[in-house]
Amino acid sequence: MHTSRSQTLLLFGFGGLLLLMFALGGSATLFLRRAAMENERIRLEDADRNRSLERLRSSIFLAGTHVRDYLLDQNNPPSKAHLNGFLGEARTLRESLAKCLRGLPATSFDSEGYLALLSDVFEWPETERVARRYSFAQTILLPRRLQLLAQADQLQTLSERQSEKNSHSVGTLLSTYRTELGILLALTVLLGIFLASTTLRRLLRLEAESNARLDTALRARSEMERLSAELVTAQETERQKISRDLHDEVGQKLYAALLTLGHLRSSVANGERDAAVLQMDKLSEITSQTAAGVRDLALLLRPSMLDDLGLIPALKWLAREATRTRPIPVEVVVDEFTEDLPEELRTCVYRVVQEAVHNAERHSHGRGILVELRQTAAGIDFVIADDGLGFDPVTESGLGLLGMQERVLRFGGTMNIEAAPGRGTRLRFHLPHSHEMSPLRTA
Helix, strand or coil, rough: CHHHHHHHHHHHHHHHHHEEEEEHHHHHHHHHHHHHHHHHHHHHCCCHHHHHHHHHEEEEHHHHHHHHHHHHHHCCCCCCCHHHHHHHHHHHHHHHHHHHHHHCCCCCCCHHHHHHHHHHHCCHHHHHHHHHHHHHHHHHHHHHHHHHHHHHHHHHHHHHHHHHHHHHHHHHHHHCCCCCCCCCHHHHHHHHHHHHHHHHHHHHHHHHHHHHHHHHHHHHHHHHHHHHHHHHHHHHHHHHHHHHHHHHHHHHHHHHHHHEEEEEHHHHHCHHHHHHHHHHHHHHHHHHHHHHHHHHHHHHCCCCCCHHHHHHHHHHHHHHHHHCCHHHHHHHHEEECCCCCCCCHHHHHHHHHHHHHHHHHHHHCCCCCCEEECCCEEEEEEEECCCCCCCCCCCCCHHHHHHHHHHHCCCCCCEEEECCCCCCEEEEEEECCCCCCCCCCCC
């Protein structure tokens, strides 16, 4: 009887404990879900308001910029693009302002006065526009724009205060449930002490094993990068050697030219006019072939225009040569690019594009290859894309891709492969403007 009663008490005790845990756990789950939803709503609202504030500042600035460009336009009449740009920015300004004011206390923001002042400029006669262009820009446009930007900063302050208020409300909501969560945590800790004590040693041992494996993987990766760098260096060295060897082989044609000169001298000495003309034609043909061969080989190994004219002319020449010798046309599209680049960076971009175009010509079987380049404040972005067979980058990666990746990694860049069987291939590269290369990774 005593045993049965003890079992009943234990059953009710553990059952009640479990019911209490389930009740507290369910209540905590619902509360945390509600708190998470509220926090997510506040986060999204703040993010949307911040984006709207950024667009608002941008529209204020750009609207004034379009008016300034309209005033300074030397054409008569000025281009309509200024008016169209201004109208677009005015529309964006109004939309962004409406989003910024949503949920904030009422505040003054003289956006309509600013836009009305600027829109009147487009109604000025040509003589007034020419006469007032500088004074309006300096004494009216710039101060009003700065005033409106200051009001935008005030909106930013109100937005931050609203965010703090919302965060405080979430904190208050959390504090009201702290007691119940404390009970749940206390019960959970008491029930989990044994589990924690028995698993702590195991976790520490697993962490030590994981760190050891991570160190091994990092060393293997470092070794792979070193080997890849040496492979690229050896490739460049081999290309230089091949270039010298090919130039030496041109000596055979030069020797043939010397023999032809000897025959020509004999023909002239013997008065054999027809034979002399024949030898001169042959000499001219040998000379042309030699010059063309030297030029083609030198340009293929390293185009002189890469050093003389810059990266863009060299890439366009590469596209023309590839289109001339292969059935797949290659197009180079350049957007906002300058030639003020270090020699190592120019060589890296050229070699990567050359290897990518070569791979696409050999394996893609597509109808065209597109090379796009763009220079930004962050660095150089370029893309090589084709509409060919594509491949699986997980299982079909080769030395060509490894070499390209190693080249961009030397400069702290990145390479992304967008490819799938039957869907073409797109290689995206980014190179920062400045990066200190390792001494082992010299090209």
